[in-house]
Amino acid sequence: MAARKTTPKPNVSADDLRKYYRDMLLIRRFEEKAGQLYGMGLIGGFCHLYIGQEAVVVGLEAAAEEGDKRITSYRDHGHMLACGMDPNGVMAELTGREGGYSKGKGGSMHMFSKEKHFYGGHGIVAAQVPLGAGLAFADKYQDNGRVTFTYFGDGAANQGQVYETFNMASLWKLPVVFVIENNQYAMGTAMARSTSTPDLYTRGAAFGIPGEAVDGMDVLAVKQAGDTAVKHCRAGKGPYILQINTYRYRGHSMSDPAKYRTREEVQKMREERDPIDHVRDMLLQGKHATEDDLKAIDKEIKAVVNASADFAKESPEPALDELWTDIYAEEAV
Ligand SMILES: Cc1ncc(C[n+]2csc(CCOP(=O)(O)OP(=O)(O)O)c2C)c(N)n1
């Protein structure tokens, strides 16, 4: 990975930096709490945490504008929080309660928000990629200037439907940013064992889609690359690929024994490349915040996360007759 850059880029203010810190910390603390609730048996089924990858989604949200869309895989809680969805509704959905975004019927991998233009939450690897191009097709058709961020993993990048999508997206010049979140592993398979070249950003070359590799542990690098990609899409030039190199600290899901990598590898990343510590250092070194300011933010975030856990625990389980609702789309009028 490229060396860490510690100087704020010119288009980012101290307020922006503080916002990135807050947004990344919210994801980190929320995910830690979700891990705890899972351990207590309050969350069932699959639960894929985003810890370590926070700078990816926060950096890209900083490049987005109101009305832009996002769609992603099952590792989706961070994306929801970063686009402004309510932590209470997300945590309640994780615990399968009525107050959740899908009324407790979807769980971790199946939440949506029309209001925040968040289109899920998809459990089938790469299935969201053609759907993301479809969202962008609608925007192009309506000529509304919007862009869709379509996130998928390094493992998903080897799926056939990704390339059918690349072809159509390029042919029709769809305003879609394909975001490959390269966290180095697909479940327990390291990228070097599954993938012919580490340069996933070149995978659009055959279709005339430009791309770049980005340091995903540096929120400013992500924001800058996001700006470039969005500008390209909004100018009507078609799709853009961002290969964002990042790392997940926790297992693939909560039931991962993690035998495919060493503890030392994870520890080294945490100590040397943590994306939140990076922003923290920039804030302190640039005198944009004091230790006390940061402590106050930490406290505030902890309160938000604890409140979401309380909300989730207190919300009732869905009534049985809810099984028969939300099955078919309402008839269009
Ligand atoms: C079509 C399909 N095949 C296999 C699976 C099982 N599966 C779930 S996640 C995953 C690995 C995907 O890795 P990657 O795309 O790198 O995303 P990450 O989990 O690292 O975020 C696999 C094989 C699935 N959900 N869907």
Ligand SMILES: [Mg+2]
């Ligand atoms: Mg992966």
